[in-house]
Amino acid sequence: MATVSPELLAQHNLTVDEYERIRKALGRDPNLTELGLFSVMWSEHCSYKSSRIHLKTLPTEGPRVLQGPGENAGAVDIGDGLAAVFKIESHNHPSFIEPYQGAATGVGGILRDIFTMGARPIAILDSLRFGPPTDPHTRRLIAGVVAGIxxxxxxxxxxxxxxxxxxxxxxxxxxxxxxxxxxxARAD
Incomplete structure (x- = not known):
């Protein structure tokens, strides 16, 4: 079993407190594979561990809210028997590793969630942040991400x-x- 050091936890983007929660949940020290699995599942990408506090400040209920935050897309009654169904997703690290596929699978995930709500997708928008545009690596990322989306x-x-x-x-x-x-989608 690998020795769990501050460096190993940092490589897995886990805090000492999170490591102690893992130990308590398992009733023992995790092996390296388990540590990796917790690292993935508790990552910002999967669990929104650093943005959840900010997301909780946003309104989620109201007379026109048909579906608030959750696994699938949100839905709001827009009148005339119709609902606007929407989803946003980040695919930051996957897009850095493989720009086209990382961005494309991000779009695939939000399309799936729109379809799951019985809606027809009609538009995609994106919000992108990159390093210096003069850097050849940045230009490669831009080309792949835009093409993937x-x-x-x-x-x-x-x-x-x-x-x-x-x-x-x-x-x-x-x-x-x-x-x-x-x-x-139909609001009903």
Whole structure:
């Protein structure tokens, strides 16, 4: 069994407190595979561990809210018997590792959640952050991410209708790739 050190926890993006929670849940020290699994499941990508506190401040209930936060997409009654169904997802690290597939699978996930609600997807938007545009690696990321978002949506007849992009040095090693999908469904 690997010795659990602060360096090993840092490599897994786990805190000492999180490690102690793992030990308590298992009733023993985790092996390296278990540590890796907890690392993935408790990552920002899967558990929103650092953004959950901010997400809780947003309104989630109201007379027109048909489906609030959860596993699938949200839905709001927009009148005339229709509902706007929407989902946003980040695919930051996957897009850094493999830009086209990382971005495409992010769009695939939100399309799935729109379909799951019985809605027809009608539009995709994106919000992207990259490192310096003069860096060849950044240009490769941009080309792959934009092609992945558009390619997956277009395959379902759902166009990318807008987006935004910003460049800042702090995103050179960790781009932000956020995709949003809007769908329409019957409100019933």
């Amino acid at each position: 558009g390619g997956y949506g277009n395959a379902f007849g759902c166009p990318t209708v807008g987006g935004e992009v910003m460049f800042e040095d702090c995103y050179a090693k960790n781009p932000l790739v956020n995709a949003f999908c809007l769908g329409l």
